[in-house]
Amino acid sequence: MSVQNGYPADRLRARMTAGPAVIAAGCHDALGARLATAAGFEAVHLSGAMVGATSLGLPDLGFTGASDMLEALRRVVAGTSLPIVADADTGYGDPVQAAETARRYERAGAAALHLEDQVTPKRCGHMAGIRLEELPVAVARLRAAIDARERLVIIARTDALRVAGPSEALRRVSAFAAAGADAVMVEGAVDAATVRDVREAAGGLPVVVNCSAAGPPADPLDELARAGTRLALFPVAAALAGAGAMRETYRRIRADGRAPDPSMTWTELNDLLGLPGLAAQEARWRPGPDAAAKESS
Secondary structure, three states, X not given: OOOOOOOHHHHHHHHOXXXXXXXXXXXXXXXXXXXXXXXXXXXXXXOHHHHHHHHHOOOOOOOOOHHHHHHHHHHHHHHOOOOEEEEOOOOOOOHHHHHHHHHHHHHHOOOEEEEOOEOOOOOOOOOOOOOEOOHHHHHHHHHHHHHHOOOOEEEEEEOHHHHHOHHHHHHHHHHHHHHOOOEEEEOOOOOHHHHHHHHHHOOOOOEEEEXXXXXXXXXXXXXXXXXXXXXXXXXXXXXXXXXXXXXXXXXHHHHHOOOOOOOOOHHHHHHHOOHHHHHHHHHHHOOOHHHHHHHHO
């Protein structure tokens, strides 16, 4: 089995070591996965914040659990064959739970997960009130996930930059690299200079950058790539655009009594969903008049 056509985790790992930086489009369901695939992305990202928003109608304050993420992950898997990078928050417990999270994510179809060092319940990295877990506990959770996986790419994330400063963030990155992480991610590190420091502290491991619309603007991707970024996540941009479009459509219907012209037609949507091919299969498999006559005789 070749890397190109083989396991998604192997494909992602290979791409993170060669070629341009991988851009992962944020999506939280099968439709988003199909749209990202059609747009030509090489990977997609499943955000816990967006699962909480779209499935629970709640902000990212630790309400989303492992079961919610696994359900969403299976929906995304149904819409794409691209490698999926999935948010695993803190692993949803102690090391034993983090290990089981890694196993379940991999069985459900994830190519990678990122595991962070916040205290449970965690909260969005762009919100106030973040509390860091003690480093030995965070490392233990990370090691448990690494030991439990088969091919899954394990990304170690720290939220220390905003709440404890650059020195602590780099200390944690170094510890995560020593524990066997495949890649590292410092939440809030969106400039090339910081990415360069992160890569050095991690001993040259691939750096993942969260280019979130919820945070400060990131440096241009080519500059981040030269500094060591191998995977850039865009977790909420499409969802914010979609939510804005839905809000405006609802307002227009309420105000005008009619829907505005859509930016995507019903035919285009069904083409994206594969209706023409399914209709052709249906016609090929449907019993013809001769078959019906034989059954009635």
